[in-house]
Amino acid sequence: MVNEQVKEKYVKIFLYFTASFSILVLIAIMFFIAIKGMGMLTVEFLTTAPYRFEYGGIYPQIIGTLYLTGVCMVFAGPIGILAGIYLSEYAPVNIITKILRFFVESLAGVPSIVIGLFGLAFLVYYMHFQISLFSGGLALGFMILPWTVRASEEAIRAVPFSYREASLALGASKWQTIKEVVAKAAAPGIVTGLLLGLGKAIGETAVVLLTAGSGLESFLPRSIFEPVASLPVYLYMIATQGHTSEAYNRAYGAALVLLGIFLVINVFASLLRNYYIKKHRVRFG
Amino acid sequence: MxxxxxxxxxxxxxxxxxxxxxxxxxxxxxxxxxxxxxxLNFDFLFGMEWWPSGEKFGIIPTVVSTFIIGLGALGIAIIIGIPCAIFLSEYSRDPIRSIIKSSVEMLVGIPSIVLGFFGLVVLVPLIRYNIGGLGESILAGWIILSIMTLPHIISISEDAMRAVPNSFREGSIALGSTTWQTTKALIIPNAKSGIFASIVLGMGNAIGETMAVLMVIGNPNIPWIPQSILDQVRVLTSTIVIEISYAIWGSMHQYSLFALGIVLFAVVSVLNLISRLIIKEEIRKRW
Missing domain, CATH: 1.20.5 (Single alpha-helices involved in coiled-coils or other helix-helix interfaces)
Known part of the structure; x- marks a missing residue:
C-alpha cells in the first residue's frame, strides 16, 4: 500500500514535468524571437521596402501578407459560412451528406505543399492567373476552407433550438429564421472560427511560396494579378539564403512581426469565444 | 408559393x-x-538515385528518410505527449488544466516557418558544437517536428481519456486504488483506440509538414539513405519546395516533383483515413 503511494508520487512528478515541458517550449520560442527581434522593430524597418537581403525594411511584406489573407478570406469566408449553414440546418441524414463531410475532412488532410503544387498547376499555369496575389490568396483559401466550414457549422449548431422554434412560431420561413435569428446569435462564434482560420493562413509558407511570389518584392502589387511579397516567404528566403548578420537581424524582425500578428489574432479570437460562451452558456470548438 | x-x-x-x-x-x-x-513508373518508385540533371528520378532514399524523420519525431512526441495528456485528463484541475490546454492549442498554430527558423538559429548550432556533424541533421528534424506533432497527440488522446465515464474512476477510487492505478487499469485501456488514432494522425501531420523540417535537415543535393542521426537528409516535402523553383515547366523533372506530391498525398491520406476510421469505430461502440 505504501509502495503504491510512493509510486503515485513519482508518477505525478513525471507527469508534471512533461506537461510543463510543452508550455516551456512555447514560452522559450516566443521569448527568444521577441528578444532577438525587438531591436529591429523601428519605424524605418516597418515602413520601408527591402533591398537585397541586408538592407531596408519589410513594409511590402507586411501589407502583402494582409492582402493575401484578405483574398483568402473573401473566398473561404462566405463559402465556409454558407456550407456551415447547409450542414447544420439543411443537410438530411443520408449518403450525400456523408460524402460532403468526407470531402471536407479530406481537404483538411491535404498537406499544404500539395495544395501549393495544385495551385501552381491549376491557378498559375492552367487558368493563367500567373504567380500573383490572386493565385496565392485563392490557394490559401482552398487550404483553410475546411476550417471555416467546420467552425461555422459548430457555431450555428451551438445556437439553442428554442431560438429557432420561437422564430418559426411567429411565422418566419426557414431561411428568414436562419438569416435573422440563428446567424445573428452565431455571429461571434463564426467570427472566432474565421479568425482562427486567418491565423493559419497568415503563417502558411509553402502554398504562398509556390503561387504568390518570391517574398523579396520591394513593391506592392498594382493589380490582383501581380506577384506579391509576404512575411513568411521573406523569412524563409532571408533565413536560408542570406548568410550575413544583417540578413539574420531582418529575419528575427520579420519572425517577430509574424508572430505578433498571429498572437493578436489568436488573443482576439479567444476573447470573442469567451464572450460567446458566456452570452449563450454554450460550449463549442 | x-x-x-x-x-x-x-x-x-x-x-x-x-x-x-x-x-x-x-x-x-x-x-x-x-x-x-x-x-510514376517503376524506376521512380524503386530507384535509388535522384539526380535531376542526369534525368534520374528514384525516390527510395527520400521516402526512407521521410519515414525515419516522421517516426523519430513521432516517438519523441509520444513519450512527452501521452503523459501530458494523462496529466491534463486525470491529474489536473481547472486553472492549471485550461492554461496548459490553451498553450498547447496555441502551439498548434504557431507558423511553422517561425519554428523552423528557431530550429535553424538555436538547435542547429547547439547540435553542431555539442554533438557533432554539421548541425543540420535528422536529430534536429526530429526535435523540431516533434514540437509540431506534440499538440495533435496531446489534444486527441486527452479527449479520448476524458470520454471514459466518470463512474469508472469513482468505482476504482472507492476500491482504494490510487489515481495512477486507475489510469493504468481503466483509463488507458478504455481510451487506447483514441490514443492510437492520435498517433496515426500525428504521423500524417509529421510526414506532410514542410517548412519547419526543411530548414533544419540540410537537404543535400543528392539524397541518400542516412547512416547516422547526424546525417543530413532530404524528405518528400523539402525536395518539392527546393526543386520546384528551378524545374523547367514541362520537363521530366517537374513531372517527377508532382509525382512526389502524389506519393506524399497518398501516404498522408491513408494515415488520415485510418485514424478517422478508428475514431468513428470508437464513437459507434460507445453509443
Missing part, C-alpha cells in the same frame, strides 16, 4: 457552397495526376 420557390432556391445554393470541398479535392486529384502520371 413564391416563398416556397425562394426557399428551395436558397437550399440549392447552400448545397452548392457545401459541395465546394468536393470540387476542390477532385480538382487536386485530377491536376496532380495530370502533371505527375508521366513520371
Amino acid at each position: 413564391k416563398r416556397q420557390i425562394r426557399e428551395a432556391i436558397i437550399e440549392k445554393g447552400l448545397f452548392l457552397a457545401a459541395s465546394a470541398s468536393i470540387i476542390i479535392v477532385m480538382l487536386i486529384i485530377i491536376f496532380m495526376f495530370a502533371e505527375g502520371i508521366r513520371a
Whole structure:
C-alpha cells in the first residue's frame, strides 16, 4: 500500500514535468524571437521596402501578407459560412451528406505543399492567373476552407433550438429564421472560427511560396494579378539564403512581426469565444 | 408559393457552397495526376538515385528518410505527449488544466516557418558544437517536428481519456486504488483506440509538414539513405519546395516533383483515413 503511494508520487512528478515541458517550449520560442527581434522593430524597418537581403525594411511584406489573407478570406469566408449553414440546418441524414463531410475532412488532410503544387498547376499555369496575389490568396483559401466550414457549422449548431422554434412560431420561413435569428446569435462564434482560420493562413509558407511570389518584392502589387511579397516567404528566403548578420537581424524582425500578428489574432479570437460562451452558456470548438 | 420557390432556391445554393470541398479535392486529384502520371513508373518508385540533371528520378532514399524523420519525431512526441495528456485528463484541475490546454492549442498554430527558423538559429548550432556533424541533421528534424506533432497527440488522446465515464474512476477510487492505478487499469485501456488514432494522425501531420523540417535537415543535393542521426537528409516535402523553383515547366523533372506530391498525398491520406476510421469505430461502440 505504501509502495503504491510512493509510486503515485513519482508518477505525478513525471507527469508534471512533461506537461510543463510543452508550455516551456512555447514560452522559450516566443521569448527568444521577441528578444532577438525587438531591436529591429523601428519605424524605418516597418515602413520601408527591402533591398537585397541586408538592407531596408519589410513594409511590402507586411501589407502583402494582409492582402493575401484578405483574398483568402473573401473566398473561404462566405463559402465556409454558407456550407456551415447547409450542414447544420439543411443537410438530411443520408449518403450525400456523408460524402460532403468526407470531402471536407479530406481537404483538411491535404498537406499544404500539395495544395501549393495544385495551385501552381491549376491557378498559375492552367487558368493563367500567373504567380500573383490572386493565385496565392485563392490557394490559401482552398487550404483553410475546411476550417471555416467546420467552425461555422459548430457555431450555428451551438445556437439553442428554442431560438429557432420561437422564430418559426411567429411565422418566419426557414431561411428568414436562419438569416435573422440563428446567424445573428452565431455571429461571434463564426467570427472566432474565421479568425482562427486567418491565423493559419497568415503563417502558411509553402502554398504562398509556390503561387504568390518570391517574398523579396520591394513593391506592392498594382493589380490582383501581380506577384506579391509576404512575411513568411521573406523569412524563409532571408533565413536560408542570406548568410550575413544583417540578413539574420531582418529575419528575427520579420519572425517577430509574424508572430505578433498571429498572437493578436489568436488573443482576439479567444476573447470573442469567451464572450460567446458566456452570452449563450454554450460550449463549442 | 413564391416563398416556397425562394426557399428551395436558397437550399440549392447552400448545397452548392457545401459541395465546394468536393470540387476542390477532385480538382487536386485530377491536376496532380495530370502533371505527375508521366513520371510514376517503376524506376521512380524503386530507384535509388535522384539526380535531376542526369534525368534520374528514384525516390527510395527520400521516402526512407521521410519515414525515419516522421517516426523519430513521432516517438519523441509520444513519450512527452501521452503523459501530458494523462496529466491534463486525470491529474489536473481547472486553472492549471485550461492554461496548459490553451498553450498547447496555441502551439498548434504557431507558423511553422517561425519554428523552423528557431530550429535553424538555436538547435542547429547547439547540435553542431555539442554533438557533432554539421548541425543540420535528422536529430534536429526530429526535435523540431516533434514540437509540431506534440499538440495533435496531446489534444486527441486527452479527449479520448476524458470520454471514459466518470463512474469508472469513482468505482476504482472507492476500491482504494490510487489515481495512477486507475489510469493504468481503466483509463488507458478504455481510451487506447483514441490514443492510437492520435498517433496515426500525428504521423500524417509529421510526414506532410514542410517548412519547419526543411530548414533544419540540410537537404543535400543528392539524397541518400542516412547512416547516422547526424546525417543530413532530404524528405518528400523539402525536395518539392527546393526543386520546384528551378524545374523547367514541362520537363521530366517537374513531372517527377508532382509525382512526389502524389506519393506524399497518398501516404498522408491513408494515415488520415485510418485514424478517422478508428475514431468513428470508437464513437459507434460507445453509443
